[in-house]
Each structure stands twice: as C-alpha cells, then as structure tokens.
Amino acid sequence: MRTVPETGPETTIEAVPDLPVVRLVREFAAPPEQVYRAHVDPELVKQWMGPRSVDMDIDVWDLRTGGEYRYTALRDGKAIAHFYGSVHRVWENRKIVQTFGFEEMPEAVSLDTLELEDLGDGRTRLVATSVVDSIEARDAMLASGMETGVVEGYAALDELLERLA
Structure with missing residues (x-):
C-alpha cells in the first residue's frame, strides 16, 4: 500500500497482494450526490x-x-491517449461498475468499480477497485504514471466540489 502525500486529503493507492487488483481510496469534503455528479x-x-x-x-x-464512454487525452492540443469503456451497472449516488480500456494498449482492459460511501457531515469516501488480467498487468498499471493523474485529478475534484457547494 502506498499513501500519496499531497496538500489535501491522502490518496491511498494499493496493489492487493497476490491478486491482479489495484484499489484507490480517497475522502472528499462533499456529499455522495455531488461526488457522483462530478463523475457522470x-x-x-x-x-x-x-x-x-x-x-x-x-x-x-x-x-x-x-452506457459507454470514449475520450481523448490532450497535451498542448495534441492527442496523447484514447480511452473507452462500457458501463455495466450504475446505482445512483452509490456505485458505478464499468470497463476501462486504453486504445494504445488494447490488452490492458480492466473492470472498475467505483463506490461512494456517505461518511455523514457532508463527507464521502470514494473506493475505486480495478481488476486486470494478471499481476504483471497490475504492476504495469501502477508503473504507468497513473499516480500523478489520480492525485492531481482528485485535487482538482476537491476544487470543483468546493465551487459547486
């Protein structure tokens, strides 16, 4: 398990031992309805x-x-990555189950579950679990630079949630 230092709440990114699973845990100072809305x-x-x-x-x-999703990541206006997935099941304000694919690595598809836990007092714990097809794929996922995207993205989500309050 690795807890990533940042200026706001901690983000935990962990490889589940002996399983091809990555788990992210992060708390937000917003109710589940707002965190859910920011995802959909x-x-x-x-x-x-x-x-x-x-x-x-x-x-x-x-x-x-x-449903489904497809988007392109751009840096300085140039496409650097293409992502896509199918949405299998949504429980409004509580849970989303989807696939996550990366066109540049078509063998690297994961099954992702995002769960939002109401902590009361306007706070939410997000737990995101990704299941991939092997320990090697899990380790490659962790080594891909996802940590930067997760930590910076969640910090930006904090800022967005504060503006929406």
Missing part, C-alpha cells in the same frame, strides 16, 4: 479528471447502466 456529468468530468497538464476531448460520456 461530462462538463464536470472535463474539469478534474487526469493530470493537470492534460485536457480531455469527450466523444461519448453516457454513464448509465448500459
């Missing part, structure tokens, strides 16, 4: 997801049961 509304997603040096161009963002 494409105009909000573009404001926080990924590293600060990257913008998003969203082709499709339909986060409902049976």
